[in-house]
Amino acid sequence: MIRILLAEDQSLLRGALATLLSLESDMEVIGQANDGLEALDQVRELKPDILVSDIEMPGLSGIDLASKVKAEKLETRVLIVTTFSRPGYLKRALEAGVNGYVLKDTPSEELADAVRQVAAGRMAIDAELSRAAWSTPDPLSEREREVLRRAELGEMNKQIAAALNLSPGTVRNYLAEAMQKLGASNRVEACRIARQSGWL
Amino acid sequence: MIRILLAEDQSLLRGALATLLSLESDMEVIGQANDGLEALDQVRELKPDILVSDIEMPGLSGIDLASKVKAEKLETRVLIVTTFSRPGYLKRALEAGVNGYVLKDTPSEELADAVRQVAAGRMAIDAELSRAAWSTPDPLSEREREVLRRAELGEMNKQIAAALNLSPGTVRNYLAEAMQKLGASNRVEACRIARQSGWL
DNA sequence: ACGGCAGGGTGACATTTGTCACCCGAGACC
DNA sequence: GGTCTCGGGTGACAAATGTCACCCTGCCGT
Known part of the structure; x- marks a missing residue:
């Protein structure tokens, strides 16, 4: 009998x-959690065979959850179920120790099969997504990503510079480099492209 | 027996x-549709008692669907099931003739009750959301909304001006007015605030 | 008929963004 | 040891954005 914990804020x-x-x-299904912290508590307490989790949740993301499950050497395997068909997300999920990654536009009949695969020790990952994850490496440096993330929130260069202890010219240059790498004409386009590709 | 059609792209x-x-x-459940156009076809053909539909779908949104069902005087009632707890969305949904509006963070046990209510000719709407919908009127004019929508996509003022047959100064002013109404310092903030409030 | 208001529309000027050329240190390679 | 590349970092200048004052039309209330 496969014992399952569900983590999903909807x-x-x-x-x-x-x-x-x-x-x-x-x-x-032995437990349900509404957010990442609740899920972590229940994984520790109930020790389910598998955690089926969304990525974006309050408290802890599904990816952060997977990192903690691995770090605490818990026996629970983690299957991510998410909306985001983004290679960048999958890559970070795998780096976090996730054992499966299924999209929400997968037919519902296939979810049970994916649960069985992961519970049996195998990986259950959309093959096309997996291929895309490794063919398009993240072009952004950490600084560019940080600057882009803040620009996406509407911060102006001066504000970003103050927050990161840089000068405004540096921030302008990081944004310009990010825009060039992503083929964008301005910060708004750059942010959208980065987010859609999972690099943000 | 309540005959249901489901429209949801996930x-x-x-x-x-x-x-x-x-x-x-x-x-x-007599039918399922992956997008809005498919859903409209099936409503016309199967004449379900109730259409349970997401808002954001390819082809036609759930709100557009409701408008068409009403315009074609079809007997099917429409229950929206969506992620977006936004008064602006609810308002537009009601104007489109929707009979129910349920959020995806509603407990699953309540969905069946909402379906019964709507099938019986009653409205099923989250009361708090309904209250919020009427207390915060949309401050944006149609032109401001159009300009903001394009700015959100990363279009520059010149491009927006060309697309809408305006001069760049006019576009700048519309953006400035929208920013002022929303209490934003720049277009990125204005777009986020408007989207979060359902006015975009 | 008149005044006020809202929304549509515009350009001059101040401020911010984006472009471009530049410098430095670390690491890899020859 | 020397060269090259990459990422971190900077400012001068061109281009775009945001501010502000302004005009016009239609609608509403007096």
Whole structure:
């Protein structure tokens, strides 16, 4: 019997997935969490065979969760279920120790199969997404990413410079380099391209 | 027996909701659609009692769907199920003729009740969201919204001016007015605030 | 009829962004 | 040891954005 913990902040989806997986004769949903911290507590306490988790949740993201499960040498395997078909996300998920990565536009019949695969020690990852993850490396340096992240929030160069202890000219240059790498004409385009590609 | 059509581009959620609603003895899921146009075709053909639909879908949004169902005097009632807790969205949904509006962080047990309410001719709307929808009117004019929408996509003032047959000075002024109304310091902040409030 | 208001529309000027040329240190390679 | 590349960092100048004052039309209330 595969013992499953569900972590998803949308309770409609969480409840529906709990119902769906409970219908499988070899699966039991033993817990549900509304956010990442609650999920971590329940992983420690219930020691499920598998954690099925969204990426974007309050408290801790699914990727951060996976990092902590690995760091604490817990036996639970982690299957990410997410909206984001972004190679950058998958790459970071794998680096965090995730054992599966399934998109929310996967047919619901395949979720149970993915759970079985991951519970059996295998990886369950969308093959096309996996291929894309390694063919398009992240072109941004850490500084460029940080500057872009703040620009995306609407911060002006002066503010970004103050926050990062840089001069405004430096910030301008980082933005310019990021724009060039991403083929963008301005910061708004650069931010959108980076986010859509999972590099932000 | 309540005959239901589901419209949701995430097949995982769509399949899980189909399973969940099918477990109710008084409900039958008679069709599923992956996008808005497919949903409209199936509403016309199958004439379900209720259409349960996401808002953001390829082809036609759930709100556009509701408008068309109403315009074609089809008997199907529309229940929106969405992520967006935004008064602006609810307002537009109601104007489009929607009969229910449920958030995806509603407990899954309540979805069936909402379906029954809507099928019975009543409205099923989150009360708090409804209150918020009418207390904060949309401060943007149509032109301001159009200019902001394009700015959000990364278009520069010159480009926006050309697209809307205006001069760049006019575009600058519309953006400035929108920024002032929203309390933003630049276009990026203005776009974020407007989107978060459902006015974009 | 008139005044006030809102929204549509514009350009001069101040401020910010983006371009470009530049410097420095660390690491890899020959 | 020398050269090259990369990422961190900077400012002068051109281009774009944001501020501000202004005009026009239509609608509404008096």
